[in-house]
Amino acid sequence: MTQKPPPPDIVIGRLPIYLRALDALRQENSEITSSYELGERLGISSAQIRKDLSHFGDFGKQGTGYHIPYLIEQIQQILKLNHRWAVVIVGAGHVGLALANYRDFNQYGFDIVGIFDTDPAKIGTEINGIAVQHESRMVDEVQRHKVRIAMIATPAAAAQPSADKLVAAGVKAILSYAPITLNLPPDVKVQYIDPVARLQHMTYYIQE
Amino acid sequence: MTQKPPPPDIVIGRLPIYLRALDALRQENSEITSSYELGERLGISSAQIRKDLSHFGDFGKQGTGYHIPYLIEQIQQILKLNHRWAVVIVGAGHVGLALANYRDFNQYGFDIVGIFDTDPAKIGTEINGIAVQHESRMVDEVQRHKVRIAMIATPAAAAQPSADKLVAAGVKAILSYAPITLNLPPDVKVQYIDPVARLQHMTYYIQE
């Protein structure tokens, strides 16, 4: 198994899903699984799982399947999850607060090291043990903690300027909850989470 | 322009994004736009926008472009956004509360008509004018309000049973924040929002 072209982004996007399913299987004390079992759980074809994994190595054994702890280990390595990541949150509104309180980030290796806002009334309040700081402190703090990942939870109008500051301070990945398309250098990855758009997508299919 | 095959789902998923951009343009008092301008704003090729829209009709004028209010109207109609939708939230933890407080749902035509949880301590508390009710009341309330859309914000273990109850009560679309793949009848649409998976996707690309 060798191939020059980088693995497709869509494949990278499925690895976290596989990881999730593998974690659940481990919790159930399984040692071994197969592309068929994984596929069944995830509603994905077994062939797709095998082909996806084959981009990164030969992780399975013919006739047997995949050793769960080993495969988890490998996927974590591929996704660079074998160390913790520092993350900041921009915006301390309802979304920012929910993110700060979300325990899964810590559990999966992401440490919230700062929350920033421009509203003086919010500065100094503590969320989940982290003090809200003024956004003017953001660039310094991002550099000090070598933060590479940010979550933007500001109003739409504030998102682009905040993103620019984050990028200038060294951030390389942004998860944005603001409903606008951000303009960023090509080496910075962005992902958008837009619940309203997701609902609007589904209404198309609902019969009246 | 005629075509038998239904428009691809991926195209439906982009319509809300187009709507968002058109709304922004309208706010800036533009009357007319082009596939080029839209594409520029959204980081999408103009050809893709034209082809996407062509699945539903001839909305533009050669040499001129698209009339913004007209195109907004048309897309809203396609996505069935020309009336309001009743929505329930399952789970009154941090995520459920953030969703309940999120003003955009109301602004874009989605009315939160109920929030449900199983924790006795939460029952009766009010969020954004909506009382949290016990989950045992959920099926009745969903039927009473003819709810077709639900957002699930429960722990992973509770998500599938909740989804089953929702579907039994008539829900046709589920936006799930629980990190598991739900098993549902084919006429029920699901979308997942999983911030941890999104972060894990992006870490792949971050150079150390």
Add this chain to the structure above:
DNA sequence: CCTTGTGAATATGTTCACAGCA
């Protein structure tokens, strides 16, 4: 000119189906 709508060409993604090995 400018911009749409669209076949044709290309690129990307998924599934099939099976050789090969435990």
Add this chain to the structure above:
DNA sequence: TGCTGTGAACATATTCACAAGG
């Protein structure tokens, strides 16, 4: 036998490039 890994076949999605109309 039971499962992986993978070329080949197929299906889907995107871009090209241009005729036609304002």
